[in-house]
Amino acid sequence: MPEEQQHEELSPEQMRLIEVTLDADSLGRNSADVDHEREVAIFDLLERNSFAIENHAGGPYTLHLSLADNRLVFTVGDDKRAPIVHVMLSLSPFRRLVKDYFLMCESYYQAVKTAPPSRIEAIDMGRRGLHDEGSRLLMERLKGKLLIDIATARRLFTLICALHWKG
Numbered sequence: 001m002p003e004e005q006q007h008e009e010l011s012p013e014q015m016r017l018i019e020v021t022l023d024a025d026s027l028g029r030n031s032a033d034v035d036h037e038r039e040v041a042i043f044d045l046l047e048r049n050s051f052a053i054e055n056h057a058g059g060p061y062t063l064h065l066s067l068a069d070n071r072l073v074f075t076v077g078d079d080k081r082a083p084i085v086h087v088m089l090s091l092s093p094f095r096r097l098v099k100d101y102f103l104m105c106e107s108y109y110q111a112v113k114t115a116p117p118s119r120i121e122a123i124d125m126g127r128r129g130l131h132d133e134g135s136r137l138l139m140e141r142l143k144g145k146l147l148i149d150i151a152t153a154r155r156l157f158t159l160i161c162a163l164h165w166k167g
Contacts, residue, residue, distance in 0.1 A: 014058030015147070017051045018079060023066030026163045037105075041158035050149040053085055065156075067091070067163055074146065087145045093137060098161050101130045131157060 020042050051061060053076055061084070064075040072094075074087040104127040111120045135153040138160065142148060148156065 010052060010058045012050075013060060015050050015052040016060045017045060017049045017063050017152075018060040019062040019081070020045055020159070021062075021064045022159060022163060023064065026065075026067040035162075037158055038162040041155045041162075045152065045155040045159075049152040049155070050147070051152055052147040054145055054147060056084065065159055065163055072160060072163070074142075076146070085145075087142065089141050093141065094134065094160060097130060097134045097137065101127065101134060101161055104130055134160070 022038070022042075051063070052058060053061070060079050062077040062079065062081050064077070066073045066075070068088075070091055071088045072091055074085075074089075075083055076085050076087065077083045104123060108120070108123045108127050111123050115123075131154060134157040135150060138157050139148060139150070139153045
């Protein structure tokens with residue numbers, strides 16, 4: 001059966017994450033703003049996502065994100081957390097984007113305190129642009145392994161930043 005047809009036959013419940021966890025040992029020391037962004041991303045991701053393993057019968061799925069040997073590890077499990085697949089991605093393609101994204105976030109959080117609305121809006125546009133670029137890169141790197149939509153990729157990129165950034 002062609003890949004597109006196989007996934008078209010899956011219901012939304014079969015293409016869904018029901019739990020997302022982050023490896024505590026992989027998390028860096030983040031500011032309260034970054035921690036809040038991470039919590040919001042997990043909440044939003046669980047509320048609305050499109051996620052499936054390529055050529056798999058369907059979920060729902062659990063996801064555990066961690067870092068190992070300079071790689072990002074997606075441990076995808078079934079609804080009982082039994083691992084189905086481990087997808088590993090090199091962090092190298094994400095380094096510049098994550099660094100630039102965090103610089104923009106810091107600028108944004110500082111600007112919110114004192115800058116005029118036009119400056120805040122300009123910084124926020126730049127921040128969203130980097131976030132979109134990271135999301136597209138994530139989708140590209142996961143192609144052939146995991147199926148995600150752009151909204152899911154955006155929330156996952158936020159979580160990758162939380163893991164990747166060690167200060």
